[in-house]
Amino acid sequence: MTTDPWGRVDDDGTVYVRTGEGERVVGSWQAGAPEEALAFFRRKYDALVTEVDLLEKRLRTTDLSASQALSSVEKLRTAVREANAVGDLDALSRRLDVLTEQAEKRRVEQKQAQEQARSEAREVKERIVAEAERVAAETTHWKSGGERMRQLIDEWKAAPRTDRPTEQALWKRMSAARNSFSKRRKAYFAGLDQQREQVRQDKERLVAEAESLTDSTDWGATAARYRDLMQQWKGSGRADRTSEDKLWSRFKAAQDRFFQARNAAFAERDAELRGNAEAKERLLEDARTELSEITGPRAARARLRDFQEAWEEAGPLPRDQRDRLEGAFRKLEDEVRRAEDREWQRTNPEARARAEATADRLRGAISQLEDDLDGAKRRGDDREIREAEEALAARRSWLEEAQRALDEMS
Structure with a gap:
């Protein structure tokens, strides 16, 4: 009988392996020497x-998953338990026990990492959803809002x-x-299309009225009405682009026709x-000449009335000269009125008394401020000095x- 520390070959060629549970048969060897049998079964070990x-x-050294590792350990454990081999099978089993512990530890770590990843993914997607809900509920910038929703x-x-449930x-x-947005x-x-249609209808009415006024010769009232129509046009909003352009062209053409006719009529009248x-x-x-030579305000007023009557009798003025000439004449009227006012102030005892009282109060205030x-200055207070000087x-x-x-009253 041939033996080694972990097995033996019986005289009849039966090969045994020794384990903690005792001996068990792993095979038989009939083809050669017992040493060859043990060598063969040791190679299997x-x-x-x-x-x-x-x-x-x-x-x-790798990121082998815990489940794959445990599966491999169990396969090897079965192979060791049923192995037709000679060697320290108990030592291999103990090594597999250590590998099981390591795989279980990895499974816990991987589960924790997976939970952490899921938690982080949940936070990311909750943020995405929250922003999508805000865009859907609040934004009115539809182009940028739609682009953001796609992003x-x-x-x-x-x-x-x-x-899966959270997802x-x-x-x-x-x-x-997304559907709400x-x-x-x-x-x-x-609603915008409906609003633009209403604007189009409103501007159609404005254009129709503008076109009905083009031949009017009631220049003042019609020009005022065109201004009103323009204000209504500006305040009514915008129709669709095509209608807006066409309606504006008609409105402007009607307005231009009227004002061109009015300008021609005014030019003829001018x-x-x-x-x-x-x-x-x-x-x-x-x-200008005569009034400058009159020294008495009353006499100037009397002579001015003669000029005023002659001015009215001379008739209306052309538009391009009206403001200049009317303004110059009003300036003469203002000068005569101011001369009368000064004379009245100069000869009015109450006004003189008020002026003297005002001057006295100012002198007293000046003295106090000095x-x-x-x-x-004695205190060196710059702020008080500046305020007092001002x-x-x-x-x-x-x-x-x-x-x-x-002095003028004297």
Whole structure:
């Protein structure tokens, strides 16, 4: 009988392996020496050792999943338990026990990592969904809102997946937000189309009225009405682009036709009024000369009335000269009125008394401010000095004006 530490070959060629549970038959050998039998079955044991070594290395150096590792361990455990080999099978079993513990530890770690990844994925997708819901509920910038909604869908697709129930619930919200946005956008543009149609109808009426006024010769009232129509046009909003352009062309053409006719009529009338302008030019020169030579306000007023009557009798003026000549004549009227006012102020005792009282109050205020300024300078208070100087300058200016008024009354 031939033996080694882990097995033996019986005289009849039966090969045994020794384990902690005792001996068991692993085969028989009839073809050669017993030593060859043990060598053969030891090679089978070495093959199992190699498989265990490889599994240990994979578990140590790769990202082999825990489930794959456990499956491989169980296969090897069965192979070791049933192995027709001679060697320290108990040591291999113990090594497989260690591998089982390591795989179980990896399973816990992988489960934790998976839960962490799912949690992070859930947070990402909850953020995406929340923004989609905000866009769906709040945005009225439909172009940018639609683009953002498409970006959020792409972000959803690119984001990692979380657990199935959460994934389904979040996608349901995402889909509802997208549908809500689409419905709101569709409703908005439907309402906008309706609004533009109403604007088109309103502007059709404005254009019809503008076209009905083109031949009017009631220049003032019609021009005012065109201004009203223009204000209504500006305040009515915009129709669709095609209708807007066509209606504006008609409106502007009607308006231009009227004002061109009015301008032609005014030009013709202005030509007829050139003689009135020449007459009023002479009246204006005469009035300037004579009124400048009259010293008494009453006499100037009496003579001005004569010029006013002659001015009215001279008739209307052409538009291009009306403002200049009428303005110049009103200036003469204002000068006569101011002369009368000054004379009245000069001879009015109550006005003189008020002017003197005002001057006295200003002198008292100036005196007090001068004292305040001296005090501020002694204290070195820059702010009080500046305020006192500003107040003094203002009141001295007022006093000069009050004194001039008194002098004119003298």
